[in-house]
Amino acid sequence: MAKSDTPSIVWFRQDLRLADQPALAAAAAEGPVLAVYVLDDETPGDWRIGAAQRWWLHHALKALADALAARGVPLVLRRGRAAEEVARLAREVGAARVHCLAHQEPWWCAAEAALAEVVELVRHPGRLLAESGLVRTGTGGRFRIFTPFWRALQQQMPPPAPQPVPESLRGMASPPRGERLEDWDLLPRAPDWAGGFAHWTPGAAGAAERLETFAEEVGGYDQNHNLPSIDGTSSLSPHLHFGEISPATVWHALARRTGAEPYLRELGWRDFAANLILQLPDYATANGRPAMDALRWRTGEAADADFRAWTRGRTGYPIVDAGMRQLWHIGWMHNRVRMITASFLVKHLLIDWRRGERWFWDCLVDADYGNNSVNWQWVAGTGVDSSPFGRIMAPLVQSPKFDASGYICEWVPELARLDDAAIHDPHAAGVAPAGYPRPRIGHREGRERALAAAAAARA
Known part of the structure; x- marks a missing residue:
């Protein structure tokens, strides 16, 4: 395609890179590029990005802006409904078309459809x-x-071979003004809970x-x-x-x-x-197996207290507590422990999986609508492809089976002095330190309660 001086827009979302970025490559092949990111808390509704993701987003956008600037392309930041803002920018600069990577989240599918009604939108694979x-x-x-x-x-x-950053990449002579990243207040301030996030390099x-x-x-x-x-x-x-x-x-x-x-x-x-x-666009809120709608989850003050204890890593089960504290500290949790903590909330505490999913959504730097909902429904036994509800992980078995003593020492430091034989279940060993909570519920009691609830739902 012959190049022109008419700019093409690249609409960035969850595709913050220059290499192997088909939307960017297509725009660069057409002429000058206007790179755009819109902070959109309106289109996703309840699924706007959580606090941990906002921390990551700040640093990821800074890295992307620097990489683009080194090639003479500014990253224009706007805030509002993405489809409206991108369309407005297209009118401002007389853009020939808008390029983006196709997204699968329901709100982005809707935004792409809305934008395609008013501009020429070219969706590319790549995610x-x-x-x-x-x-x-x-x-x-x-x-x-x-x-x-x-x-x-x-x-x-294999998938197509990844492509390098396009050599022809160049920016507009007079790009429109955007907002300042610092003004978006994506980083926590009072308090700044992100000290442990130095673990990451976005x-x-x-x-x-x-x-x-x-x-x-x-x-x-x-x-x-x-x-x-x-x-x-x-x-x-x-x-x-x-x-x-x-x-x-x-x-x-x-x-x-x-x-x-x-x-x-x-x-x-x-x-x-x-x-x-x-x-199933509503997979994050609706059971994949409608028969599971009959399951009665615990609600009320006692359930709320159990949920708070779970979020704070104060359940009395060391492997569960270690996972929940790691999540809060670095915005991430080991995958095996994600399954253990999720199973404990759903089966032992009999609390709706959606409450846990929303907590993960706010706390995980990698919170992904598809992965998060599919994984929670798999563990909860409510998904179209899932583990049976009656398959209940035993944290006191999982912990020694997967040699979690070092992990517990790191994230539950009050137990760090215990030996490997006692650290997985310090109360049973009679060596739990003062202040470490007793189990919110016994394993056998929790298991029997969960199975009874499942039987009642079937009946």
């Missing part, structure tokens, strides 16, 4: 391993079970560094990723969520490594979650 419409059953339908989805997805792999450079490190460790992922006391996971989830690195880049960096398949399967789970929310 998933396979374009969302390509993974289909033999009859052309969509999958609701992961295993056959994964088999079908593998038939389309931005494309941080993502590339983490991928390079993990590529040397991926061979041990299958064994190590279940052990919370060691650094056996990729820690790429927030970078993938914010699109600082493409899943195709990750795939190509790892696929030929020995032992990489279990991790590639996890990448496939991201695609599966996106596929599910395209079919």
Whole structure:
């Protein structure tokens, strides 16, 4: 395509990178580029990004703006309804078209449809391993079970090779003015609870560094990723969520490594979650199995007190408390422990999974609408593809089974002096320190209550 002097807009959202960014590459091939990010708390409604994500977003936008500025392209920041603001900018600069990566969240699908009515909007793939419409059953339908989805997805792999930053990238001669990132107050101030977030390096450079490190460790992922006391996971989830690195880049960096398949399967789970929310846009609020609507969750003061204890890491179950404190401290939780803490809330405390999901949404730097809702419904036994409700994780078994003593020592320091035999259940061992809470409910009692509730729902 011949270049012109008419600008094209790149609408950034959860795709904050320059390399392997098809929307940016397409715009750069047409002529000068206007890069835009809109802070939109209105279109998502209840699903506007949470506090932990706002911290990450501030630093990710700063990194993106710096990378663009080094190539002569300013990042224009606006605030409001994204479809309206992007359309307004297109009119201001006389943009020929708007390019974006297609998103799967229901509010972004609606925003894309609204914007496409008033401007020429070009949607590009790039957030998933396979374009969302390509993974289909033999009859052309969509999958609701992961295993056959994964088999079908593998038939389309590898994804296209990742592309470098376009050499032709250039900005407008006189770009419109935008807002200042600092004025958005995305960072916590009173109090500043983000001290532990120094654990992370948001931005494309941080993502590339983490991928390079993990590529040397991926061979041990299958064994190590279940052990919370060691650094056996990729820690790429927030970078993938914010699109600082493409899943195709990750795939190509790892696929030929020995032992990489279990991790590639996890990448496939991201695609599966996106596929599910395209079919069931309200999956974060509605049970995937309508029969589970009859389950009576606990409510009232006692349930609220149990929920507060869970959020604060004060349940009396060390592995659960360690996970919840890690979540609050660094905005992330080990995946095995996410399952344990979620199961404890839903099964032991018999509290609606949606309350836990919303807590994770606010506290996780990698909170993703598809992943969060699909994972919670899997654990709760309410999803279209989920573990049965009657399968109840036993925290006091899971903790020693996955060698969590070092993890507990780090995040529940009042138990750090206990030996490995006692630290998983200090009250049973008779060595719980003063001030460490007794279990909110016994495992057997909680299990029996959950099974009784499930039986009543079936009846």
